[in-house]
Amino acid sequence: MKPVGIVLLGCGTVGRAVVGLLRRNADIIAQKAGARLKLCAVADRSLKPDAALGLGREVIFRSGEPLAALPEADIVVELFGGIEPARTLILSALGAGKDVVTANKALLAEHGGEIFAAAAAAQCAVGFEAAVAGGVPIxxxxxxxxxxxxxxxxxxxxxxxxxxxxxxxxxxxxxxxxxxxxxxxxxxxxxxxxxxxxxxxxxxxxxxxxxxxxxxxxxxxxxxxxxxxxxxxxxxxxxxxxxxxxxxxxxxxxxxxxxxxxxxxxxxxxxxxxxxxxxxxxxxxxxxxxxxxxxxxxQGAGALPTATAVVADIMELARQRAGAARSRPQPLGLPLEALRRPRLKAMGDVVCEYYLRFMVQDRPGVLGAIASVLGRHRISIASVIQQGRDREGSVPVIMRTHEARERDLKQALGAIGRLRMVGAPPAFVRIEEKLGS
Ligand SMILES: NC(=O)c1ccc[n+]([C@@H]2O[C@H](COP(=O)([O-])OP(=O)(O)OC[C@H]3O[C@@H](n4cnc5c(N)ncnc54)[C@H](OP(=O)(O)O)[C@@H]3O)[C@@H](O)[C@H]2O)c1
CATH class of the missing domain: 3.30.360.10 (Dihydrodipicolinate Reductase; domain 2)
Structure with missing residues (x-):
């Protein structure tokens, strides 16, 4: 199938991340979009050839004018920012039948009416997921x-x-x-x-x-x-x-x-x-x-979060360009034949931190006995709290561990549960300390 041609106007913070993402994830992008994407040309007044990004001298132009209506381009991605020449270039691209993707909120807030009307007249689309809140798909x-x-x-x-x-x-x-x-x-x-x-x-x-x-x-x-x-x-x-x-x-x-x-x-x-x-x-x-x-x-900004939004817009438009059958959403995002059986990680191999609670008899040596079983199972203790006695005469001991493997923890808790000075079966809760970090 013919690749979908992309022209990029602006290769600064976001543009470079877009080029990197298109290159690094080319295989899954092609599978999900139903077509290969080809970066035909990049306009940027200060860009130098860059082998790591796959940008040779032949694709780099200093101005966007010759590119907005480039015959081999299907989608024009505007990342210059500002009002002009971005506005004029987007209007020429739409006039030439290209779909447009932009992250330019300033332009769309002021001139969105004109741009969306030009897109409707040309039966073309304008993607602007990256224009609000960068990586948040709002x-x-x-x-x-x-x-x-x-x-x-x-x-x-x-x-x-x-x-x-x-x-x-x-x-x-x-x-x-x-x-x-x-x-x-x-x-x-x-x-x-x-x-x-x-x-x-x-x-x-x-x-x-x-x-x-x-x-x-x-x-x-x-x-x-x-x-x-x-x-x-x-x-x-x-x-x-x-x-x-x-x-x-x-x-x-x-x-x-x-x-x-x-x-x-x-x-x-x-x-x-x-x-x-x-x-x-x-x-x-x-x-x-x-x-x-x-x-x-x-993340509302930043090169890579914003680039994911830009590339997702490009993929959606490429999917539509690739043909009516392919433009129907894939239920799971990928063609069914590209789905793979999962290799599930066994729960015993999961590593996290743990909160532990033991109900123990209040006598000397209990803490030491518990700590030594944990140590034998490669579990180190981050903190301990010992509370007062309850009505039955047992004392809760609360511990927080450093990272440990679930299999080791279960074995250690089994061994601790068999100690005579430990009452009810030990309780534990997994801690996701790194959530969101
Ligand atoms: N950065 C973010 O995190 C972020 C997040 C969301 C949305 N956005 C939006 O994304 C767009 C791009 O932002 P950015 O941060 O990537 O900007 P940027 O780093 O300034 O990149 C723009 C690039 O385009 C070049 N350029 C601008 N006008 C040109 C022209 N007329 N001819 C040739 N080259 C031109 C610039 O060259 P010079 O450097 O020489 O000027 C620069 O290399 C903006 O609309 C911005 O609002 C950015």
Whole structure:
């Protein structure tokens, strides 16, 4: 089958990650997309040939103009950023019958109407999963998975720079200026952070979220926008005393026939999931009368998370280009013949940390006896708590282990359970310390 031709406009932070992912995962991408993808040309004014990325001199161009309508291209991927020439190039690509993928929220928030109309006229598609919340697949979720409900509310932490600054102010008590300079040092804020800290980036993303959730095209000028620059560490501390975290939220809600669209610092109850989304992470909370509350969480930016969204859009469009039969969704994402039997890891080989509880007689040497059985089975103890006696005269001993193999733990617990000074069978709970790290 003829490969699907890709043109890439912009090979910076995200573009390089896209090229790397297309190369590294070429086999599974081809299986899942139902066609091989071929990178025909890359436009970037500062890109040098790069053997590791498979970018030879022959595919590199300095400008996008000759590439937007390149005959061998099927999909044009715009990662220049900014308004021009991105807008003009996308319109020419659509005019030439190419599908388009872009991560450019600034462009879509301002000129989405024009671009989507040009796509409809040309019967072409525009993928923009990467334009909101990088690696969090919120666009496809709103467009497809939640399509059956009349959604009522979308709240999002959609700017990682602001969320990192607020997290620093909250954890370290630093003032805004200090947290901002720390964020710059850690490359969590750009040299000119105005768009982020004044809330404009979040407002651009809210325009796309509201359009998808409520079918209401918005422009950033219609969104009430207030940034985080006036917040003080005292505000954050007082809010916490009252039981709230302060987050920059992008909020859109239906109120009868009216729509709210606003971005501003907001007090969120500490028990709400959004209050615990810290640092550069993004989360979007969506609610509808049928759906109830749902939340989507992940890395809102960064080269590879954003590239996964760009490449997923490319694959979806490639699947459609590869033909009607192939464009039907594969139930498990891969063609059935590509599915493989799993090689399951035996539960005995699983390694994790454990919480252990023993009910023991309160006499000398008990702890030592338990520790020595654990040691013989290669299990080391991270901490021990010994509590007071219960009514039957036995004492609970609580231990937390370092990482251990389940088979060793079960054998050790069997041996400990047979010790005379140990009462009820030992209890254990597995600890997933590395969840989310
Ligand atoms: N970075 C992220 O984590 C992230 C996350 C979500 C979405 N996005 C979006 O993804 C897009 C790309 O972001 P990025 O971070 O990859 O930007 P970037 O690192 O600045 O990459 C853009 C590349 O395109 C080149 N370029 C720009 N305009 C050009 C032109 N007219 N002609 C030739 N080359 C041109 C730039 O060259 P110079 O360096 O010489 O200017 C640069 O190499 C933006 O729309 C951004 O909002 C980024």
């Amino acid at each position: 666009i496809r979720t709103l467009r497809e998975a939640l399509a059956a409900d009349r959604l009522s509310t979308v709240y999002g932490i959609v700017n990682g720079t602001c969320n990192s600054i607020l997290t620093m102010m909250s954890r370290q008590g630093s003032d805004f200026a200090r947290a901002l300079s720390e964020a710059k040092r850690l490359k969590l804020a750009e040299a000119d952070p105005t768009l982020d800290i004044e809330g404009h980036d979040a407002a651009q993303k809210l325009c796309l979220l509201a359009a998808l959730a409520f079918g209401t095209p918005l422009t950033p000028a219609q969104v009430y926008t207030e940034g985080i620059t006036r917040l003080t560490p005292a505000d954050i501390a007082y809010a916490r005393e009252l039981g709230y975290a302060i987050k920059l939220l992008a909020i859109s809600k239906r109120d009868g026939a009216a729509l709210e669209a606003r971005v501003h610092p907001t007090m969120v109850p500490l028990g709400h999931l959004l209050a615990n989304v810290d640092g550069a992470f993004n989360a979007i909370y969506v609610e509808g009368p049928a759906l109830g509350p749902t939340m989507y969480f992940g």
